[in-house]
Amino acid sequence: MIIDPISDLLSRIRNGYLSRLSSVDVPYSRMKGEILRILKKNEYIVSYNEYSEKRIFHVELQNVRKTKYIPSFRRVSRP
Numbered sequence: 620m621i622i623d624p625i626s627d628l629l630s631r632i633r634n635g636y637l638s639r640l641s642s643v644d645v646p647y648s649r650m651k652g653e654i655l656r657i658l659k660k661n662e663y664i665v666s667y668n669e670y671s672e673k674r675i676f677h678v679e680l681q682n683v684r685k686t687k688y689i690p691s692f693r694r695v696s697r698p
Contacts, residue, residue, distance in 0.1 A: 629692040635680050647674040
């Protein structure tokens, strides 16, 4: 059981970049889908596909050899 699904999503993407992977799989939820949509809009990821029968998102990462930086995400909570 994942305690914090948002930080798990961001950690999987960051670890994928650090491992020079071309894609990562993350568990499905509507909130994660919206976060992935925003990350795609801001060009942190190339694309994402939803596989509802497997309940996962398949996230395509940018080619690490072509990127100049590895994105660092920081979660800020507001009261």
